[in-house]
Amino acid sequence: MAAELILGIESSCDETAAALVRGGREVLSSVVHSQAAEHARWGGVVPEVAGRSHLRKLLPVVDAALEAADVDLDEIDAIAVTNRPGLIGSLLVGLSAAKSLAWVKQKPLVGVHHIEAHVYAAAMEHDSAPWPCVALVVSGGHTALYRAKSPLLLERIASTRDDAAGEAFDKVSHILGLGYPGGPALSRMAERGDPRRFAFPRFRPKDGSLGFSFSGLKTAVLYHVRGQDAARATPNPEEIPDREHVAASFEQAVVDVLVDETLRAARRERLRTVLVAGGVACNRRLRLEMTRRAADEGVTAVFPSPAYCTDNAVMIAGLGWELLRAGRTAELSADATPS
Ligand code: KG4
Ligand code: ZN
Numbered sequence: 001m002a003a004e005l006i007l008g009i010e011s012s013c014d015e016t017a018a019a020l021v022r023g024g025r026e027v028l029s030s031v032v033h034s035q036a037a038e039h040a041r042w043g044g045v046v047p048e049v050a051g052r053s054h055l056r057k058l059l060p061v062v063d064a065a066l067e068a069a070d071v072d073l074d075e076i077d078a079i080a081v082t083n084r085p086g087l088i089g090s091l092l093v094g095l096s097a098a099k100s101l102a103w104v105k106q107k108p109l110v111g112v113h114h115i116e117a118h119v120y121a122a123a124m125e126h127d128s129a130p131w132p133c134v135a136l137v138v139s140g141g142h143t144a145l146y147r148a149k150s151p152l153l154l155e156r157i158a159s160t161r162d163d164a165a166g167e168a169f170d171k172v173s174h175i176l177g178l179g180y181p182g183g184p185a186l187s188r189m190a191e192r193g194d195p196r197r198f199a200f201p202r203f204r205p206k207d208g209s210l211g212f213s214f215s216g217l218k219t220a221v222l223y224h225v226r227g228q229d230a231a232r233a234t235p236n237p238e239e240i241p242d243r244e245h246v247a248a249s250f251e252q253a254v255v256d257v258l259v260d261e262t263l264r265a266a267r268r269e270r271l272r273t274v275l276v277a278g279g280v281a282c283n284r285r286l287r288l289e290m291t292r293r294a295a296d297e298g299v300t301a302v303f304p305s306p307a308y309c310t311d312n313a314v315m316i317a318g319l320g321w322e323l324l325r326a327g328r329t330a331e332l333s334a335d336a337t338p339s
Helices: 036-042 047-069 088-105 114-124 165-175 182-190 215-226 243-269 284-296 314-325
Strands: 005-010 015-022 026-034 078-084 109-113 133-138 143-150 153-159 273-277 300-302
Touching: 005 047, 005 088, 005 314, 015 047, 015 314, 026 047, 036 047, 047 088, 078 088, 078 114, 078 314, 088 109, 109 114, 109 314, 114 133, 114 143, 114 153, 114 273, 114 314, 133 243, 143 243, 153 243, 165 182, 165 215, 165 243, 182 243, 182 284, 215 243, 243 273, 243 284, 273 284, 284 300
Parallel strands: 005 078, 078 109, 133 273, 273 300
Antiparallel strands: 005 015, 015 026, 133 143, 143 153
């Protein structure tokens, strides 16, 4: 099988990333510049700030990836770039840079779907292909289940009705005064807490369909912290009693719902493999409980390694290679699609 060398570029949200990957698997370099510090004071991603930061960082990050791999632009076979979905101003920075490089160097351009790339990240690190499988993508912007027949054939079978799971982690982390991004900080605090101390609600669709909702859970945590009085101000984070138990109980509620729905989907689809990807797939409790409960049902759970769960360009170059092989290159007139 041909092992083309792909330059991947990712700028859909708040990470500016570039990577060089050969044959969809062999990672020559991966550079990620996180904007977390620039967004921290706002408690979430500010699109204007993100776009400007990508503009400053994109070319230096591409240069750093080429240098780390000791590769010259002339040696690459194609340029793969995230062109959907994401923040439009952020997507356009990566796409414009990729188009310019493709034109100057006369290389094929490949447009990559960010969510499909998250799923591919889990596949590219394993020797045996996980397809067909049920794929759960859990990140700051998405929480959805897919029937994945191959890396290029994903059908969405369920999604969140409101917040994404990562967004819920970020909002609860903000309530508990743990900063942004919230997932890693909250799960660190949760390790010291009792996950059964508080019974926060677990959303289940009443009609038996598959689906997620996290806004009720976030509100339940807020009311818990304010003492059931909606009109009361949120107390200073340091004054919230049992913060570590709140964090652990919230995390357990999210994990229970993610594991239940994913395994229900696997049963319904009669599939023996579940794949979990996206930033929240870094979560230790989710990894442990998904693996254990899947095994109880004879189902295998696969995850990317943590570095490839959060946004990165390795997954873009990886899926870009599959698309290139399938002849699915893009025109230089290709556009970015926010949703
Ligand atoms: O995939 P990603 O980097 O960006 C999007 O495409 O959204 O995911 C970022 C999200 C954030 O909401 C962050 O809080 C969450 O992933 N996250 C975690 C953990 N690490 C990152 N959530 C829970 N536990 C973690 N360890
Ligand atoms: Zn992402």
